[in-house]
Amino acid sequence: ETGVTQSPTHLIKTRGQQVTLRCSSQSGHNTVSWYQQALGQGPQFIFQYYREEENGRGNFPPRFSGLQFPNYSSELNVNALELDDSALYLCASSLVNEQFFGPGTRLTVL
């Protein structure tokens, strides 16, 4: 059974650019959630996808968008990057309630 994977592991962008992060869910899981973790804080919920539809969104602006594909993998897109977007981005997959996390993508915005 393959766990949750994310790519890339690290990314450096400049302010104003756009970025796409990718996540492959654990085998058999149909729900993917994305979280942002700033340094020294707990993860904050961005949004969740269930069967290719957005199923809940946290307090993040519209420049944070996502997709889920038929194989349940997912993308997180962030437009017009700001310095405060620098963080660890975590993807989690689930089938019922318990969520399992990937290793994260560390994004640095300069």
Place this chain on the structure above:
Amino acid sequence: GIQVEQSPPDLILQEGANSTLRCNFSDSVNNLQWFHQNPWGQLINLFYIPSGTKQNGRLSATTVATERYSLLYISSSQTTDSGVYFCAVDGNTDKLIFGTGTRLQVFP
């Protein structure tokens, strides 16, 4: 929304000591998970425990849902237990709300 508080914020132990981490939450939940975040940022599932008691080796957890708290016990701590421990809850919204974590350092 649901508030999650963890205590203590920091904990320093010598190898072999026992510890108890606490998580208080402000409303009823249908999911509560404990995680250990390693130095590389990976969140490792410890327990899925919306109620009751579970044990896994040197770790055990108890959630008293009616009193809105959960406890994580670490016995005979090892240096590899170092890291940040997070409690996260879900109040039937399918999103996990995380506490601010407990940073544990175990010295030999």
